[in-house]
Amino acid sequence: MQKLVESFIATANAFDVEGALSLFAADAVIDDVSVGDTFVGRDGVRKYLERFFVGYSTKSRLLSLEELDDLHSNVRLDFTGDFGHEVGILKIAINSDGLIERIDADLE
Template sequence: MQKLVASFVATANAFDVDGALSLFAADAVIDDVSVGDAFVGTDGVRQYIERFFVGYSTKSRLLSIEEVDGCHSEVRLDFTGDFGHEIGILKIAISPDGLIERIDADLE
């Protein structure tokens, strides 16, 4: 899980949308309470990354990973960008083949 999270942070920080998308299952969901919307499938995840990472020049720094079990982790990230500064929580679920299948995101 730690390698997958590190890859997601690295690709998002590089604004490598296709690289980030390669980490997600085709039917993945990002449900972000802080923006009040869910983003479904490859097109939805692309829209989320383009809007909230590329669009706001967001840079993330990993603060912690707490593994709940082999497929679920809670990740704390420090976000900075055109919006200012926030601490975010990502509850990440991975599929049996090691891809991100769901992120429940919120801000502290």
């Protein structure tokens, strides 16, 4: 899980939307309470990345990663960008192929 999270951070920080999308299952879901919206499938994930990472020049830094089991982790990230600074929590679930199938995101 650590490598997958690091790959997600690296591709998102590089604004490499295609690279980040390659880490997600086709039917992935991002439910971000802090923005009040859910993004479904690769098109939804693309929209999320383009709006909140590329659009706000967001850079992320890993603060902690707690592996709950082989398929679930809680990740704490430091976010900076055009919006200022926030700390967020991502509850990440992966599928048996090692792709992200769900992220539940919120800010502290």
